[in-house]
Amino acid sequence: MKIEKDNLTPKQKKNVYLIILLLGIIICAFFFYKNYDNENREKLLSENFEFTYCRIIGSNTYKSKTNFLEYNVDGIKYETRPLSSRIFNIGEFYSIKYSKSNPEISEVDYTKPIILNKNDFDFTNGIVTKTFEKESLSVLSFSYNYQNENYEREIILEKIGELKKGKQIEILVNKKNPEISYLTEQIKAE
Numbered sequence: 001m002k003i004e005k006d007n008l009t010p011k012q013k014k015n016v017y018l019i020i021l022l023l024g025i026i027i028c029a030f031f032f033y034k035n036y037d038n039e040n041r042e043k044l045l046s047e048n049f050e051f052t053y054c055r056i057i058g059s060n061t062y063k064s065k066t067n068f069l070e071y072n073v074d075g076i077k078y079e080t081r082p083l084s085s086r087i088f089n090i091g092e093f094y095s096i097k098y099s100k101s102n103p104e105i106s107e108v109d110y111t112k113p114i115i116l117n118k119n120d121f122d123f124t125n126g127i128v129t130k131t132f133e134k135e136s137l138s139v140l141s142f143s144y145n146y147q148n149e150n151y152e153r154e155i156i157l158e159k160i161g162e163l164k165k166g167k168q169i170e171i172l173v174n175k176k177n178p179e180i181s182y183l184t185e186q187i188k189a190e
Contacts, residue, residue, distance in 0.1 A: 044099035045107055053114040054080075054096040054106075059087045071096050073103040080106055085137055086154055089180050110156040113182050121172040122146070123184065126153075128167045133160045144171055146178040153181050 008016065050073075057079075058068035066081050067088055078098075088094075088110070095112035099105040115121060126144035129152070133139075138157045143150065151173075163169065172187060174180035 041105050044102060044105050045097060048100045049097050050100050051095055051097055053093045053116075054108055056088050056090055056092045056094070058090060061087060067108075069094075069096065069106075069108060071098070071106070073098060076103070078103055078106070080104075080108075082108060084110070086110070086139070086156065089177065091177060092180055111158045111186070113155075113186055115172070115182070115187055118172075120176065121174055124171055124173050126169050126171045126181070128163050128165055128169060130165060131160050131163060140183065142169060142171070142183075144173065144181065146173045146181075149178065151178055151181065153179070155183060155186070157183070157186070 006013075052071055052073060054069040054071035056067050057070045060066045060068070060081075065084050065087055067084050069080050069082070071078055071080075093114040093116060095109045095114060097107045097109065124144055124146055126142040128140065128142050130141035131139070132141075138160045139154055140157050140160060140163055141152065141154045143152045145151070170184040171181050172184055
């Protein structure tokens with residue numbers, strides 16, 4: 001196989017090499033910025049932070065799983081769309097940590113659901129159908145019957161603990177939207 005000689009003049013070759021070098025510099029600068037941005041974000045969330053609650057207002061599963069969240073800080077509404085391992089129901093509330101110096105920087109904790117009004121929920125029993133536990137993620141799946149309808153739910157927990165497939169569990173079910181339910185243990189006593 002014969003490799004053909006290129007038809008570029010020395011000046012054109014120089015320009016091509018400069019363009020390649022410039023593109024390389026731009027790509028490196030982008031990765032440096034993203035790394036710095038992540039480090040800065042982690043620093044802001046670990047040093048000067050506060051907690052509030054967020055509401056799930058939407059979701060997207062195109063190419064990745066994303067929940068659309070809305071939260072208020074000092075009367076100002078913020079929205080964020082973090083990646084998630086699960087899609088949650090519109091109308092659910094979760095604890096969210098935000099930077100006091102830049103409230104747009106936040107991190108939701110899906111292991112800590114928030115119930116604003118306990119009168120909106122009923123107690124019932126469910127059955128554990130599946131557990132999944134890794135170092136960074138623990139997911140509990142359970143099924144339950146509420147008002148003669150069957151439901152299945154996945155929730156994220158800090159640890160699965162003694163919960164095994166087939167075990168009966170006590171759960172809280174939203175009266176208006178029974179697809180929203182939580183392990184009773186997840187909700188802290190107020």
